[in-house]
Amino acid sequence: MEFDGLFPLTGPGGVDTAAPAGAESGFTRPSADSPLPVRMRPATLDELVGQQHLLAPGAPLRQLVTGTTPMSVILWGPPGTGKTTIAHLVAAATDRTFVAMSALTAGVKDVRAVIDTARRRRRAGGPPTVLFIDEVHRFSKTQQDSLLAAVEDRTVTLLAATTENPYFSVISPLLSRCVLLTLQALDEDDVRGLIRRAVTDERGLGGAVTLSAEAEDHLVRLAAGDVRKALTALEAAAGSAAAQGVTEIDLATAEKAVDVAAVRYDRDGDAHYDVTSAFIKSMRGSDPDAALHWLARMLVAGEDPRFIARRIVIFASEDVGMADPQALLVATAAAQAVQSVGLPEAQLNLAQAVVHLATAPKSNSVTTAISAAIADVRAGRGGAVPAHLRDAHYPGSRGLGHGKGYRYPHDDPKGVVRQQYVPDDLIGADYYTPTDHGAERAVADRLPRLRRIVRGTPPSTGGATSSGIPQAPTSQHDDSGPAAGEDQP
Known part of the structure; x- marks a missing residue:
């Protein structure tokens, strides 16, 4: 039994009773030629990296994966933080039926079909149904409304994933019926550990290549907390090394494979603070060209655009202030654009704000005034x-x-x-x-x-x-x- 916009509907025990061989729990089993990020997905909760704030004994995430307590959950976090991985772990539970759908292709008809099937199964004494909806923020209000009754009476346990702020993208009645779990971007140590595991693990590259320290740093920096991005870049670099007949991925090979030049920029080290300092001082010095260069350095190196936006908003009052009151409006608008638009497009909004602030008349009178008052x-x-x-x-x-x-x-x-x-x-x-x-x-x-x-x-x-x-x-x-x-x- 299949529906448009859905992965195969699974039967009791999490195995699809009507899907072709190889389909498990609404997802296709990884094969030898599956992308590296797919092959390296954690098979157990203990393999999940990051999100330690959600993994304590009895925490909602553990209850969700183990199925000890039925609860509907919305997973909110940036790309590559493990939302789909958590869905795979939930799907592997043996006492639940799992259905996965994408909000990009599913409609109200698909949602209702799943709910009707889940209700019939429940009345017949069958296992509970977990409904996974990826990119739930793309569902219209009507589509989200169609879930309310089934979530309310637990006809289905909803597991929804979103990269958008659910307080803006998910209707309040649905949000109030769910537990909201916020996933954080992985730190560099987490990403580095996963890259090293992928190089040696049999599910990954199986030790066929080695990775130089410089290349590893480049891949970690490039990922910016997105492990899927890091593993995709690693797979491309491994393919490039194989094509050259070498077994070590050096920095040049990694750069060539992902077509991004390595930028010396340590987000926690001296280079981070040096580049940020140069960026601020270039705007203060009214040099838009230099300010744009340092902005580009940060963007290419994978700096969090929200950090850049915060520095721009601070600068608007600290160094421009009342000399151009519109500067703060421009800066806050750019920060809002980063939140609602995201990269790469938001780089235009950041650049516009930087040019405006760099060319604006300067005054630190607001800074000195509040400092004296304090x-x-x-x-x-x-x-x-x-x-x-x-x-x-x-x-x-x-x-x-x-x-x-x-x-x-x-x-x-x-x-x-x-x-x-x-x-x-x-x-x-x-x-x-x-x-x-x-x-x-x-x-x-x-x-x-x-x-x-x-x-x-x-x-x-x-x-x-x-x-x-x-x-x-x-x-x-x-x-x-x-x-x-x-x-x-």
């Missing part, structure tokens, strides 16, 4: 919230004097009124000193007038404040402008 707070300066600024919405607050004397700025034609907003021991403290770079020039012109109105002080000639932060010098326009009471913001 320093004062840590030094114990601050005191109580002024009574007129306290919350006056709850019963009894007015009797405590909360809100008394507060002036509502919108009642004033200028929209700015004289009023104390800081604790008593910070009166007159200036943290923010705008530059005259880019859009911040207008802020530098307006801020002294705002301070004079709010504080009710005459024009200042500069100098240090009580917090030790220099005041922004007043412009010529300020010196010759209206008196303090007549200032316009």
Whole structure:
């Protein structure tokens, strides 16, 4: 019995009663010519590498694989972290019927057919059914809705895999009926161990080739936590070595096989920090060409694009700030694009943000302002919230004097009124000193007038404040402008 969009439907004991020989538990058994990642799939849970946070005794993942407790599970993680491998381990259980389908090709009709068959089997006293759906985020809302009742009454135990954030890609009713397990990208030691196992294991290359240390480092770096990618590259390199009549895979062979040049970049070592530092300093120095080079170095070396995006977002406020307030919007938009689009396409979004930030006017006034404010707070300066600024919405607050004397700025034609907003021991403290770079020039012109109105002080000639932060010098326009009471913001 087969359905469009499904792998063969299995019978009791996990073996397909209608599928051709060689089909087991809804998956085809690996053959000698199967891809290396398929041949090297763990046969037991103990062979599973990584995800130690999910493998403790009694943890949901162990319960899922062993079948000790029926529960529907959504596996969320980047490619190559073991989602399909876990499905294979579940399929090998002897007391369950396993059905696998791909959301790329299956429809509501296929889902309902599986559920109807599972319900009939359950009523006849047969084994429970596990339904594996790969790429579940590609199912429409209607397709996901068709699963709800069967998951609710455990007609089927759902095992779904997704690379997309399920809080956005899976409907809430289905998500609430499942346990969400988050799989993490494998670290370099895990990937390295799996590469070494594939070189020697009979299921893999069986020791037919050896791997130089440089080539191994290259494959680990290239994988970026995706073990499927690492093993695919290893198989290609082994084939290239065989074609050359050699038994060692050196760096040149590995590079040629996967057509990616090795880049000296250790994600945990000096090169990582050196390249990142050069990247930031190139943007700060307004050199977009150099910044794009370092961005490319990180991308080619397999750096996590989310790390790059985070550095860009930080830079937008740390080094551009108020000189171009749009820079933060551009940076956060690029970070969001990394999450929703992914590589390789998201490299365009990152590059656009890098060019924007590198060519933008620069100001670190926001950085120095918050640093000075934090320093004062840590030094114990601050005191109580002024009574007129306290919350006056709850019963009894007015009797405590909360809100008394507060002036509502919108009642004033200028929209700015004289009023104390800081604790008593910070009166007159200036943290923010705008530059005259880019859009911040207008802020530098307006801020002294705002301070004079709010504080009710005459024009200042500069100098240090009580917090030790220099005041922004007043412009010529300020010196010759209206008196303090007549200032316009």
